[in-house]
Amino acid sequence: MIKEVHMPKLSPKSDEYFFGKWDKQPGDAVKTGDVLFEVETEKAISQVESQEDGILKAQEVATGDTTKVGDLVATIEVA
Amino acid sequence: MITKHKAPTTKQKAPAKPSWLKVTYDQKKVDKMQDLLSGLKLNTVCAEANCPNLGECFGSGSASFIILGPNCTRACRFCDIPHGHPKDVDLLEPLRVAQATKKLGLSHVVVTSVDRDDLPDLGADQFVRTIKAIRELNPDTSIEVLTPDFQGREDCLDKVIAAGPDVFNHNMETVRSITPKVRNRATYDTSLHVLKYVKEHAPKTMYVKTGIMLGLGEKDEEVYQLMDDLRAIDVDFLTIGQYVQPGPKNYTLREWVPMKRYQEYYKQAMKRGFKFVASSPLVRSSYKAKEELEAVENQ
Numbered sequence: 001m002i003k004e005v006h007m008p009k010l011s012p013k014s015d016e017y018f019f020g021k022w023d024k025q026p027g028d029a030v031k032t033g034d035v036l037f038e039v040e041t042e043k044a045i046s047q048v049e050s051q052e053d054g055i056l057k058a059q060e061v062a063t064g065d066t067t068k069v070g071d072l073v074a075t076i077e078v079a
Numbered sequence: 080m081i082t083k084h085k086a087p088t089t090k091q092k093a094p095a096k097p098s099w100l101k102v103t104y105d106q107k108k109v110d111k112m113q114d115l116l117s118g119l120k121l122n123t124v125c126a127e128a129n130c131p132n133l134g135e136c137f138g139s140g141s142a143s144f145i146i147l148g149p150n151c152t153r154a155c156r157f158c159d160i161p162h163g164h165p166k167d168v169d170l171l172e173p174l175r176v177a178q179a180t181k182k183l184g185l186s187h188v189v190v191t192s193v194d195r196d197d198l199p200d201l202g203a204d205q206f207v208r209t210i211k212a213i214r215e216l217n218p219d220t221s222i223e224v225l226t227p228d229f230q231g232r233e234d235c236l237d238k239v240i241a242a243g244p245d246v247f248n249h250n251m252e253t254v255r256s257i258t259p260k261v262r263n264r265a266t267y268d269t270s271l272h273v274l275k276y277v278k279e280h281a282p283k284t285m286y287v288k289t290g291i292m293l294g295l296g297e298k299d300e301e302v303y304q305l306m307d308d309l310r311a312i313d314v315d316f317l318t319i320g321q322y323v324q325p326g327p328k329n330y331t332l333r334e335w336v337p338m339k340r341y342q343e344y345y346k347q348a349m350k351r352g353f354k355f356v357a358s359s360p361l362v363r364s365s366y367k368a369k370e371e372l373e374a375v376e377n378q
Contacts, residue, residue: 008106012126012133013159038101043323044131045096046104 003052005074007067010048011041015069020045022063024056030076037073054078097335099360100323104134112137115182119175122148124191124365128159129325132366143189143225143365144176146209147202151193153263157252157292159325165197168205177212180220187369188213190244191225196264202227203235210242221245223288223368231269233276240281246316246372247277248288250364251309254301261295261330275312286354286375290318290364293340296333302344306351315354316371319344320362336360354378 010017020038024030035047036056057075061067116123124145125133136142150163180188190209195202206224213222223246229235240247251270252258258267270289278287289309291302309317319341324332338360345358355375357367 008104010104010134011129013129033105035103040096041129042325043129045098045101046134047101049103049105051107 001078002057003054003076003078004072005036005050005052005076007039007069007071007073008048009069010039010046011043014042017041017046017067019061019063019065019067019073022059023047024050026056026058028056030054030056039067050076052076052078094332094335097360099338100131100321100335102131102134102361103138105138108138109134112140112142116142116179119179119182121172121175121179122146124160124189127161130363131323132361132363136366140183141185141369142179142183143191143368144179144209145191145193146172146176147192147195147205149193152196153194153265155252155261155263155265156330157261157295157322157325159329160193165193165195168198170208173205173209173212176209177216180213180217185217185220185369187221187223187372188217189223189225189365189368191365192227194227194264196230200238201229201232201235203229203238206239207242210239210244214243221369221372223248223365223372225250225364226273228265228269228273230264231272236273236276237280240277240285243282244285246286246288246368247281248290248316248364249273249277250290251305253291253295254297254305256301257295257297271308271312274309274314278313286315286372287313288316288318288364289314290320290362292320292322293336293344294322294332294334295330299340303347306348306353310351310353316375317348317353317356317358318362318364318366319348319356319358320366321360 018040023035030050034050036050039046054076057077060072122145124143151160154162222244224244225248255267341358348356
């Protein structure tokens with residue numbers, strides 16, 4: 001089954017963030033709690049953790065992209 | 080040859096954030112906390128000030144409540160709390176803070192407020208009501224208040240002292256020379272007076288605490304002068320953390336202060352006799368306040 005990963009709300013006051021970098025590449029195994037990617041908000045660099053166990057299937061955004069809360073960021077294949 | 084520097088444009092992206100400004104974020108835990116808090120119609124300084132530690136603190140079930148908000152009567156240039164027309168005092172707010180403290184099972188709670196220069200008591204009575212309500216529902220929870228300067232008015236300070244919080248915090252925010260550039264209607268001397276008065280009039284068991292931000296352009300000797308000023312009036316706790324510019328209209332960040340300087344300031348502050356010092360980029364006045372109090376009480 002494919003699960004979609006959407007941009008979470010990382011900052012109470014803003015819904016648009018700079019995408020930082022990927023910590024997992026397509027084909028990598030990911031576990032719940034692993035850092036998937038980093039996002040730059042006004043006051044911090046937020047490391048976003050996976051909520052799923054599976055294989056990272058696709059990255060839908062790249063470093064420097066402006067992303068909005070709810071945007072599709074990645075897909076994960078879960079067993 | 081003279082190099083011509085380009086004038087900075089207003090739309091520049093802020094300087095790249097250093098790697099130590101990385102924080103982790105678990106959406107499920109944060110959502111759970113936010114659901115719980117929004118149901119109680121409470122404001123947290125965590126969300127209002129867009130705190131970088133929100134993920135960690137909410138993830139571990141800790142929060143700092145901000146009463147009398149959400150609008151502040153002052154427009155300090157470092158701050159992200161909305162400045163605007165203040166709302167009527169909500170007399171049920173103290174009870175809701177007490178209920179939230181219970182629901183979250185907090186063993187230590189931090190209560191702060193916006194500035195309320197519009198109220199005859201400057202907001203002191205709401206602090207008193209909140210402390211009393213928390214105590215009634217949570218007799219074992221320690222209480223820390225982070226107060227405004229109350230314009231230095233001793234009658235307001237007397238009220239809050241009499242309500243008996245465990246920790247009385249009032250932030251100096253920065254060194255003397257930068258204070259007028261970043262604070263609004265607040266002065267270095269008024270804040271020192273607040274801390275001095277509380278220390279002199281509070282029972283010995285009440286700790287007095289203050290905090291400053293770095294990266295506003297302060298010099299080492301000014302920070303040491305501030306430490307000396309604080310120790311001269313016997314302030315117990317000091318927190319030192321990195322200023323992060325909330326937005327383009329706020330006071331311009333001068334520097335990401337390197338870790339080495341935080342370590343040096345920690346050493347210098349401990350040498351001067353503070354009971355507890357937290358000095359690190361992500362330190363905020365209420366960050367890990369519970370651990371701080373426990374550390375001192377176990378000494």
